[in-house]
Amino acid sequence: MKLHARSRTARPSNTRLSPLLAAALAVGLALPLSAGAADSAKPRSMQEILDATKPGDWRALDPRDTLYLDLPRGRVVIELAPEFAPQHATNIRALARNGYWNKLSINRSQDNFVVQWGDPAEDDKSRKPLGKGTKAKLPAEFERSSDKLPFHVLPDPDGWAPQVGFADGFPAARDTGAKRAWLAHCYGMVGAGRDVAADSSNGTELYVVIGQSPRQLDRNITVVGRVVQGMELLSVLPRGTGPLGFYENPAQRVPITSIRLAADVAKKDRVAIEVLRTDSAAFDEIIESRRNRRDEWYKHPAGHIDLCNVPLPTRETPAAAPAPAKGKSKSK
Known part of the structure; x- marks a missing residue:
């Protein structure tokens, strides 16, 4: 395979934790402090915070901006970021x-870096062939204007940007002086x-970060979205033994069943996912609980959090109950 430079440089029913969030908790991102902790000796757990959220604290994924990457072992759900790209x-x-x-297939799995798929x-x-309605070449969309962009700022300094936080639910950075995000x-x-x-990307070769956050790539490559469910299907793939983690034997490649827009999938076959709003009080509480861990296991609260260590809770909403048949009682 030709090694393009792109290769070289590049959640819960009700409020139970999603697999992706559970993985984050497993490495120490758990048990936050309630807003009323001054009045209580026992801090609230992550589950308790999520259980106490209101419907307005969550937002549903837009089917027009949601991709279903279907693999033989399951489905990966990706939310696109059209406000940035x-x-x-x-x-x-x-x-x-x-x-x-x-x-097509997943062709690369580089340890502590990325999994990549495409032709x-x-x-x-x-x-x-790309097919109708596509462009063979796209402009670099590494950054955008920060004007009129809602931005939820994290309180701690970042080594990669003047300011970091969340925009439209995505981890983001900005430079207020240059007015860029x-x-x-x-x-x-x-x-x-x-x-x-x-400007040599056309969106056909996509990758997902599976390791330590490679922030050196920020503003050097176009970020198009994030995985909101099914990350475990990608992060555990066998590592490629070729240069940069490419699979040397074509038989090692993971076949892609399909990638479809949720909007093009029948409603009964969609995954009804909501994500916690990053401008909600519940999200603020989760951030503060991560900055200063006060559950009894921790002896030394850090007083700091990195942008990429903030969990982004998601949940699957239960399917609506079918309406009772006409003329029949709802109860026995």
């Missing part, structure tokens, strides 16, 4: 509607691979 999002929607990724063909002439390469974030030229 509008042209990439448009191309990705068209590619999905054209069935571009169907029957494994080495020769550009042998690569799969960009998405951060945190665990689970999805980016679009490119060649050496900044």
Whole structure:
């Protein structure tokens, strides 16, 4: 396979924890402090905070900006970020509607870095056609204007940006002096691979961060969204033994059943996911609980949190109960 420069540089029913969040908790992101902790000796757990949330604390994923990456072992749900990468999002929607990724494969799994999928063909002439409504070349969408962008600021300094926080539910950074904002390469974030030229991406080769957050990639590659469910299906893939984690044997590649927009999937086959609003009081409480761990296991609260260590809770909403048949009583 030709090694493009893109290769070289690049949640719970009701309020039970999602697999992705549970994984975060397993490495020490758990048990927050309640807003009323001054009046209580026992801090609230993450579950208790989530159980106490109101419907307005959550937002549903927009089916038009939600991708279903279906693999033989299950489904990965990806939320696109059109506010940061509008042209990439448009191309990705068209590619999905054209069935571009169907029957292609995951071709790379580099330890502590990324998993990447797309067309494994080495020769550009042998690569799969993009299909109607797509562009073969997109502008670099590494950053955007910070004007009129709602931004929920974290209180702690960051080594990679003047200021970090959350925008539209995504981990982000900004420079208020330059009036620029960009998405951060945190665990689970999805980016679009490119060649050496900044404008050489077309959104066909996507990758997801599976290791320590490679923030050096920020503003060097277009970030198009994040995984909100099914991350465990990607993070545990066998590591490639070739250069940069590519699979040397084609038989090692993981086949992609399909990648579709949720909007193009029958409602009965969709996953009804909500994500905790990052501008909610519950989210603020979770952040503070992570900055200063006061549950009894911790002896020394850190008083600090890194952007990529803030958990982003999600939940599956239960299916609506079927309406009773006409003329029949609702109860016996």
